[in-house]
Amino acid sequence: MSDEAAAPLSGGALTRSRILDAAAALMTNVGLAHTTTKQIAKEAGCSEAALYKHFRSKEEIFVRVLHERVPQFSEALAELPERAGDDRGPAGHLREVALAALRFYRRSFPIAASLFASPELLATHRRKLDELGGVGPQNAAQHLAAYLAAEQELGRVAATADPYAAANLLIGACFHRAFLDLFFGGEMPAGAVRPASEEEFAAETVRALLGGVGV
Template identity: 55%
Template sequence: MRSTRERIVDAAAQVMRDQGLARATTKEIARTAGCSEALLYKHFRAKEDLFLAVLQERVPGGLPRLLAGLADEAGRDTVVGTLERVAHAAITFYDESFPMAASIFSELRLLEGYRAAMRERGAGPQTVNAGLAAYLRAEQALGRVRPEADPEAVAALLLGACLQHAFLRHFSDVEAPAEAAGRLARNLAAGL
């Protein structure tokens, strides 16, 4: 049996996918979860916390979890293999989360509110880049990435390409995530 919190996160994911983050209300999320708004707020202090829970727990790809501990994996797999795994997770994650999150850019006040909330919680898209850059620095320390490579730039290039792939996929038919992830990672790793 699912807990109340799990029902709320499931409902938030559904409502955010269907309506986008800007139009998703806690009232609608609570209704979809079969609970009151008061009960929702016993588990989550704000809609931003619900959004983070959806990204971390319900969006496929597991990108935030993968990158959080990736630097500790330096030296285990090949750099190319790790970058392919990251690219595949990123494309999957962005493909699912982009439609939810895109609506926050439609209202400046809403965007500013989410920026402030993410800063307060130590979250946001910059943490993904930082996680990948930390891994690349760890690989540099092991001599498996060239010393002149810029880990921040490489992280931005790979993750930016994955985000663009997901963005474009919503408008046209582009290659499947697995093929794109492998190609992106291999081409980028060749320069490392």
């Protein structure tokens, strides 16, 4: 790691980082709808005016929290189609995708849940995503389907498989598992989720998927 990369944040960069940390904590604990820029500024140890020097709105802060304070998912998938045909193979890449999806949904659910309680807030969020160039939840399935289609062209995924259906199956399984993890929290009933560990979940889910679309 370079000295520049290792250097601690200072000045405006430090303030911005503290704002995002504070926003992530508040949005997780009290929900997006009940989090205000005044609360975020207070938690970050800065003025609300300082907050608005870095972000134009609460919605922009929310989007940046998802991009910078939540384990990344769709961005990593954007490069996946270029890796079709490499030695890692579909099984290795899909396990990686499953783990990334599970961790992303588990972290982002508590932050984003309140979006769906407010049609106005949800509409504002969609507009913000459009302003950022079409970023959105649909990207993950699109990127994953493109990767599977590329592997299909190479003969490593069955010619009869539907790449979009396969992508939706994998992402849907991860979404559901993350929901169960959060729903039960530390009181998970015995046998409620199988396999129990996330690594085994990723491996077995991919094994089942490739049993249907593999060559």
